[in-house]
Amino acid sequence: MSKSLAKRVLVLLCIPLLLVSCVKRNKDAFYSSGIIYCSESNPVTFNPQLDTTSTTSDASSHQLYDRLLDFDPETGRIVPSLASSWLTSDDGLTYAFQLRKNVQFHTTEYFSPSRTFNADDVIFSINRWRLTSHPYHYISGGRYPYFESIGLAKNIASVERINGYRVEITLKRRDSSFLANLATDFAVILSEEYGAELLRDGRPSSIDELPVGTGPFKFDSFRKDHFIKYLRHENYWREELGNEDSTDRNLQSTTASVNQLIFDITPKSSLRLAKLMTGECDATAFPAQTELEVIRSRDDLILAEKPGLNIGFWAFNTQRPPFDNPDVRRAFASAIDKNTLLEAVYFDSATRAKTLLPAASWAFQNDADDTAYNPVLARKLLANAGIEPGFSMTIWAMPVERAYNPNATKMAELIQRYLKEVGVEATIVSYDWATFRRHLQEGLHDSVLIGWSADNGDPDNFYRPLLSCGAIPSGTNRAMWCNQDYDRLLNDALQTDDIDERNAIYRQVNRLLYERLPLVPIAHAYRYQAYRYELEGMNINPFGGVRFGGVEKKL
DSSP states (O other): OOHHHHHHHHHHHHHHHHHHTTSOOOOSHHHHHEEEEEESSOOSOSOGGGOOOHHHHHHHHHHHOOBSEEEOTTTOOEEESSEEEEEEOTTSOEEEEEEOSSOOOOOOSSOOOSSOOOHHHHHHHHHHHHOTTSTTTTGGGSOOHHHHHHTHHHHEEEEEEEETTEEEEEESSOOTTHHHHHTSTTOBOOOHHHHHHHHHHTOTTHHHHSOOOSSSEEEEEEETTTEEEEEEOTTOHHHHHTTOOGGGGGGGGGSOOSSEEEEEEOOOHHHHHHHHHHTSOSEESOOOGGGHHHHHTOTTEEEEEEEOSEEEEEEEOTTSTTTTOHHHHHHHHHHSOHHHHIIIIITTSEEEOSSSSOTTSTTOOTTOOOOOOOHHHHHHHHHHTTOOTTEEEEEEEOSSOBTTBSOHHHHHHHHHHHHHHTTEEEEEEOOOHHHHHHHHHTTOOSEEEEEEEOSSSSTHHHHHHHHOTTHHHHTOOTTOOOOHHHHHHHHHHTTOOOHHHHHHHHHHHHHHHHHHOSEEEEEEEEEEEEEETTEESOOOOTTSSOOOTTOEEOO
8 A cells, every 4th residue: 555545544543543542551350351352333143043244253153152063264174163073974965973072051140051062952053944843943033044045954854863972964965065064153053951941931032132152252241333242151161171182182272261352343444443553452353455554554453364265246136127138247247347446445455356266265267257348348238238328227335344345335436437438327325234134135236246255165155155046035145146057066066075076067157157147256355354462362264253262362
């Protein structure tokens, strides 16, 4: 970033800094035993089974819960968590999980567990999103967007209790991404005992509002638009492991090393940075691209960065004419200069996207076809499709900052100008985040600037949630596009564990998407995490929400 731009950023920071700089950093007990994280918005729920937003994942997945399996954040390898080991049958259909013993659930003011984690909790948690007959399936809305988007419930034939610490899951057809899906942020394990107690008391929705898990922190309180408070889980199972054996060494870094965790809900990016600079926050969510050089220039702050497993894109509502016409979609794709969008919105923090998959994916195709800026072709295609000059449409711009699109409104304004040059009048639409997402799922948009951050490293985690037929009802298929050939290819790719065979199939998928263009891939962005130098163990999680287990605070 240029020196002049850095100076302008510092000027913009002056006003919020004046609001907080007069408050000296308190050297009380909290600051030696607690962490404050500046979050950008409220979680939709405290159960990530119900919501795919990063805000919900950040506030719940790795703070409150554990999963059967986890990803090693450095290698991406699937590692044990609540399941200490697993076996797969020769036909690839049955998975037997050996469960960890002596894992304590949270003891809170609203629940005191009488037993430790066992097979009943696994069955309860999976069957909640899998079976419509489950007593909790329709609680809190009855939608499980991630699992619906990948069709996992339909592919599970049974979940059986072999004994108290052994569970078998049998699939109807092979799925080479199955274990990876069990390690995502959404595959959390709930307490069956807590669920049964709430049913008896007639308040089942509390399971998602007053959460109970086995994670490093337990829920204390939530004040909307202000804060979430967590307390350390004093009986967290990972702390009890010590150095039992080498297979569990990778688990030690997720223990809770502080007594309290506060999510300070601060929507404005410049104010989050101001709080970080003055010490009111120890870490912050989604620093803006214009703030990165400011963070790098300070000795008391650290900016961690990694290539992101994400994609920012412009999706067309293919169920609305004329956006159901691939030639019209190609016209719009040809009307925009993606390189200019990258320079203006991402600065130097993203790479141009040709397909849904970033370079970090093993199925990345470097020679994939890509659209090009060609306004002459755009006008010709529009004319051939009967789209006359003056045609009007909407571009929905998400109101929150994400790594895959740090400023959707600015991008929408640039696209608006490009479209005007080819005779199209575009109106930019935005709402508060909850309303925005609800209206998107209702299909009220013509097009939308949004994106996706991978929940695991399998290519299916991009292709299926974003564009499969089954992902339309769940709301993750923003193009509302359904193509049977596309779905067939995705299913074929999961029938084999051979990487070369899967790669060949995904090349066919990329070609199909280029020909049909339900969306325009724009950028793969770097992920950034800004925090104060006092924090140790603060690492970027490439596969989901932020993790504070294992983060220490040194003063």
